[in-house]
Amino acid sequence: MGFFDSLMYTITTLLKIVVVLVPLILSVAYLTLAERRVIGSMQTRVGPNRVGPFGLLQPFADVFKLLLKEVIVPTNASRFLFLTAPVLSLAPALAAWAVIPFFDGGAIADVNAGLLYVLAMTSLGVYGVIIAGWASNSKYAFLGAMRSAAQIVAYEIAMGFALIGVLMLAGSLNLGDIVRGQSGGIFHWYFVPLFPLAVVYFISGVAETNRAPFDVAEGESEIVAGFHVDYSGMAFALFFLAEYANMIMIAALTAILFLGGWMSPIDGVGDGIWWFLAKTAAVLFVFLWLRATFPRYRYDQIMRLGWKVFIPVTIVWIAVVGFAIWFEIGPWFQQRA
């Protein structure tokens, strides 16, 4: 590859990254608005509706407010780590998007070990949280970080096991191939044969992103705001951005792994990126719905659910899938070519 080719390759890749990231960040901004409006409606309130028509300019107002605020570094905080932590939590959340296929062949990097890459990237997000908690030099922040670390490590195992079922069925780690394996209409999507794993995956995803009802890492009523209690201004906004980017990530992955990605529910009728976006939006709505519905879990109950309920369920279902593939039980487990 000559110099010119490398340069062109770099430029096209950078353009692709911009094409993915700009809509992603806009989605994050509007997800915060959607969250407040949806939960408002569920609780018979109005939600923010003053800035712009239907409150549509509210996210920008929030962003400008946060940009103009001072970033306060507490005395005795470890300054370098304190300022690195938000970046460490946002970077993996964005990097994981590199392998997400938006439509057939529409990923920034169509790599073979895509599923593993996503798992590895999402597992890095916890560093932002624990470093923030430690560097703040505050008891509340540290407690939040500890809770979050234990929770994320626990639910990652259940999540990984749920993904093993998917890759057994698809026979590939490539996210594009996993979606292609679900072709043939809504009944071939993996949530049908892997229903318990799909449920475990989604709930673990909610726990991984520290969202309600698993938001003990923030726990406003007990430890004020958890790991980011000492953050202000843009540093705080980065944590917020990371949390919502991770939410969209989990929703997109649920859509890809269990709900057929870009496939239409009726075989061959208008497959395309709009199905992927619609499915992701639907899963995101469930995220908000959960938050409006359930009270916060107690910490020991979270651990019990992760270790004593989800992990056994996934192990049993992996065995079931293994037997089904071995005996080629139709219509889902027949060996494809």
Place this chain on the structure above:
Amino acid sequence: MSLEIIVFYLFAAIVVFSAFRVITVNNPVFAALFLVLTFFTCSAIWMLLEAEFLAITLVLVYVGAVMVLFLFVVMMLDVNVVPLKEGFVKYLPVGLFVGVVMLIEMVFLITQRYFRDADFPPPPRMTDADFSNTEMLGRVLYRDYLFQFEIAAIILLVAIVAAIALTMRRRPDTKYQRPAQQIDIQRADRIRMVTTPNASADTARPEGGQS
């Protein structure tokens, strides 16, 4: 010098630097974080070798799980560095001795057989894009060396069980919840309906009021 070589030397320099900082930095939390950096950069070097499965697994297992637990523990310890440094001069000769012996052993091994350039298999040919490293590794582990792999797995499992069994202590005065019993509760277990004689009918509250 091709781009790959430049990238390799850059990453190698980062690995060496961060590995050195792991043992020289004062704060144990920073030491653990430098170890994380070492692992991550090693994984990048493995990626250069086109060993993508191993590289991603290194990040997933060591960076994503093991080091998190490490940090978890290190952050909770209140390590005072000054008393740790007190015996430095006293132990220096012993440390130097052990270090020098290890260095001599390593140099001896590397310059002798098995580690010369000629002893290594030829570098693998560059493979095309749809070559799956993961699949090849799976073939070797689960087909060619199945029994050895399974035996290693059993040994690990036994080690896990043993470690848990050794550290688990059930204190008799700890109170445990039994969720099954909590869910199994019937209305009759908690509520007893009694009829109290009313003094006068006027003060009786209407049915279906605020409970």
